[in-house]
Amino acid sequence: MSRRLYRSLKLLEPYEGKLSRTVLRGESGSNPADLPDKAIASPLMAGYLLYLYKTVRKFWGEAIVVTQELGDIIGNAVVKDSIINNSDTICLLDQTKFKDNYNDIAALLSINETERRKIFTINQLDNTDNRGRFKEVYIRRGAVGEVYGVEVSLHQYLTYTTEKPEKSAVESYTNRFGSYPDGLDAFIRDFKGSGKSLPAFISQVNQNQQS
Template sequence: MSRLIYMGFKLLEPYEGKLSRTVLRGESGSNPADLPDKAIASPLMANYILYLYKTMRKFWGEPIVVTQELGDILGNAVIKDSILASSDTICLLDQSKFRGNYEQVAKLLALNEVEQRKIFTINGLDNKAGRGKFKEVYIKRGNIGEVYGVEVSLFQYLTFTTEKPEKTAVESYVARFGSYSAGLEAFVSDLRSSRLGLADFIMQVNAE
């Protein structure tokens, strides 16, 4: 067994324990597996995921398969023909980088031209004015899907942002006020009273 597949099974050990403790007892909840990169592409791992998938569905669980690689789906018969075909809900993030070669994906996901046009509007429309930062996602149930904006509160956004200028500005407030919660409260309060946009306020804080 390759080291990568072994690592994949080691990561799934606590997940399988969670499966036995929750889904097999009839409790509800979603249980996404935490997989290492590329492990899903191996036939051995794919069949293991299929076993988990069928077991969860049998006991009314909600299996979730997540991948960032189209090849994981298109190049794996188990994923393509068994798991994906039985998925009740499909969620897609920005697909613009695949637009020039989308025929296989569209056929696999049963996406007609109308649905594809919806997908390629993700994060592409001029609809940001007067709103907080948000990303869009396409959610399909049955034959029809829609694009939704996923927007969190300013506090949540600033807590989990990975943008370095934003993190640096927030951290300067945290250092000044002694705790993360106090620093974040002060940061948001000053931002709102400044009447500046977030980007301009960040630049002002980092320039001080």
């Protein structure tokens, strides 16, 4: 057994325990498996995933796969069939970068032309007036899906943002006020009082921090 595959199976051990403690006893819970790219393409891992999906579905659970590389799924027939055939719900984020070559993905996920048109409206419509910060997602159960806007509060957005300038600006406030909640509250209070756009206010905070 390769070192990478052994490591991958070790990472699955907590999920095995969770599966036996929750799903197989009818309890709710989640503990997603961490699968490195190379390992998921191996025949042994493909067989394991097929067992995993069948077991979870048998006990009315639903396994969830999240990937940024559809090639991880498309490139292995056993993995592809075990995941796609047993996935009742499909969620897609912005697919614009795949628009010119979407036939393989559409065929894999059984996306017809009507659903494809919906998917390519994600984050493309002029529907942001009087709304908080949000991104859109396509969610399909069965054959028909819809595009939904996922709106969060400014507190939530700034807490989970991965943009470095935004994180740095909030961090400067948390350092000044001694805790994350107090710093975040002060940051948002100053931002609303500034009359600036969020990018402009963040730029100002970061510039003041450097001076």
